[in-house]
Amino acid sequence: MVHKIFYSEIMKVPLMIILIVSGFISPEFGYPQGQTANGRICLAKVVSFDPDSILCQPLLNGEKDSVAFYSGVVTLSPDQSGEIHNNEVYEEMIVPLEGEGQLKVTRQGTLTVKFGKIAFIPPHTEHQMVNMGKKNFKYIYIATKSKK
Numbered sequence: 001m002v003h004k005i006f007y008s009e010i011m012k013v014p015l016m017i018i019l020i021v022s023g024f025i026s027p028e029f030g031y032p033q034g035q036t037a038n039g040r041i042c043l044a045k046v047v048s049f050d051p052d053s054i055l056c057q058p059l060l061n062g063e064k065d066s067v068a069f070y071s072g073v074v075t076l077s078p079d080q081s082g083e084i085h086n087n088e089v090y091e092e093m094i095v096p097l098e099g100e101g102q103l104k105v106t107r108q109g110t111l112t113v114k115f116g117k118i119a120f121i122p123p124h125t126e127h128q129m130v131n132m133g134k135k136n137f138k139y140i141y142i143a144t145k146s147k148k
Contacts, residue, residue: 049073051097054136071142076101076131084128087121092143094119094129099137102130113139122146 059071100114106126113119131137
């Protein structure tokens, strides 16, 4: 049920991501649909995940599965947090599916994220996801290498 709401109501940004991953919009403009600068072909696909699982589930694993995306589904239990990390040259988006969490960004502060609010983390930014709520916080992370 949650995934149906996600696709129809969460804004058009995830749809754009799906179109880029599927090859309908090339992230490297000027190349044929699904073809990258190095000639690699990436086909449209649907990636499934178990919406009831509390385990981290990889969705796309970089060039193995897409042109440049890494993504997965993460569930944090109440009072649980992810590791503090820095994605180096990767930009990252957090797309909440259920619950509410906090994005703690070093030298910036804390941002609240929940369904209907997408978080963006620029490259070279140390951050951590934390569930401060009483329910599970489930989200999809989407990371892609930036040009610099």
